[in-house]
Amino acid sequence: MQYGPAVRRRKLGAELRALRARAGLTSGQAARLVGWHQSKVSRIETGRSGVKPADVRLLLDAYDVRDPELHELLVMLAGSDEDGRQHWWHAYRGLLPSTYSDFISLESQADVMRTLENSVVPGLLQTPEYAREVTRAAVGRAPGGDDALVDVLVKVRLARQDVLRSNTPLRLSVVLDEAVLRRTVGGPDVMARQLERLKEAAHLPHVRIQVLPFGVGAHVGVTGPFVIFSFTNRSDLDVVVLDHLTSSLYLERKEDLHAYSEAFDSLQVHALSPKDTLDFIAGLTDGA
Incomplete structure (x- = not known):
């Protein structure tokens, strides 16, 4: 570790x-x-x-x-x-923690990203409004306060999304706990646009989104969110990232990578299929 x-x-x-x-x-x-x-x-x-x-x-x-x-x-x-x-994120050196810069560098070069999220929509799939609300909460900025840092962090988060639009896009697999979709971030309008964004992303050939419904009960992901970065031709460079409030931890041992890969596979098995996930999100949108 x-x-x-x-x-x-x-x-x-x-x-x-x-x-x-x-x-x-x-x-x-x-x-x-x-x-x-x-x-x-x-x-x-x-x-x-x-x-x-x-x-x-x-x-x-x-x-x-x-x-x-x-x-x-x-x-x-x-x-x-x-x-x-x-790289583009070096323009923000001094404003971004070194662990965040490292995360972005791995994200920009990885072939595959697998992520479990229990609380919020992954940054690569966030709308600008949703990203602002989440970022403001994360850095402790009250609405109407000094939003300079929030502006920078939101700009960086949106720039990161280019990895999904490149000629050889990142292949992204996401498992979202149902709580992510039930949690109203920024009010009903912001959340409605975010749900629409998820539906749009789910139709991309290199993006797979699955919802883990409450009915599954306790599962291997209850201990917290994680990200697995994989490099198709260089498996020895694969890494697991665990986020904490003030830092991130990077796990690189083969046994750690194996354990988290197995955990993600298990979560995908218990989650709704991509098609059923789209129907689930559509149901939330219709009920909004």
């Missing part, structure tokens, strides 16, 4: 170590190839220190890594685009 920046460094370091070994190089040989001291290579591989994107590219060239997708992913873990430009 680790916090965001540490888990990102560790994953990057472990992958670079594996690529070095695959190239048949010792850490000392790799260091000489790129003009470094051997200790720098060791610190990077063990995750004890961060690494600049330019240094990652240097190592990948030394290891003769030619897979463009792997190249892009590892440079992303170091903190920038392949051409050295900063």
Whole structure:
């Protein structure tokens, strides 16, 4: 169990170590190839220190890594685009917690995201009005107060939704506890628009939404919401994210990933089918 920046460094370091070994190089040989001291290579591989994107590219060239997708992913873990430009969320550095920035970076590069939500609609599916109400509550801003921070956080949340509109969109699977749909956030009008947004999203081919009805009773998800990020061709980079009030925890051990994947599969089995979920949401809309 680790916090965001540490888990990102560790994953990057472990992958670079594996690529070095695959190239048949010792850490000392790799260091000489790129003009470094051997200790720098060791610190990077063990995750004890961060690494600049330019240094990652240097190592990948030394290891003769030619897979463009792997190249892009590892440079992303170091903190920038392949051409050295900063990711869009870096413009908000200083305003976003580092764990949130790490979450966004994983979300932007993952192939699949599976999430259980017990309280609110996932950020990727929120309307602007709903997002504002949830964000205001999360940061403790009363209506009419200083909304500068709320404005920024809502803008970031809406920008995150681009991962569902890209040429190769994130494949999103969501299990929503019925309480999420029953909880009126921002009043009836805001909630009605949010329900319509969910129905629209459910028709996207890369989005799967299921409601876990109250009738299921106690279930494996009662302990809290979670997110599983998966990378189709790099399963060793998969990670589970648990959100808390003041921080997020990242779980990366194989046994943790297996346990949460099994939990999500179980939740999907007990939840309404996607079609029945649409009917359920439609019923709530008609009754609003």
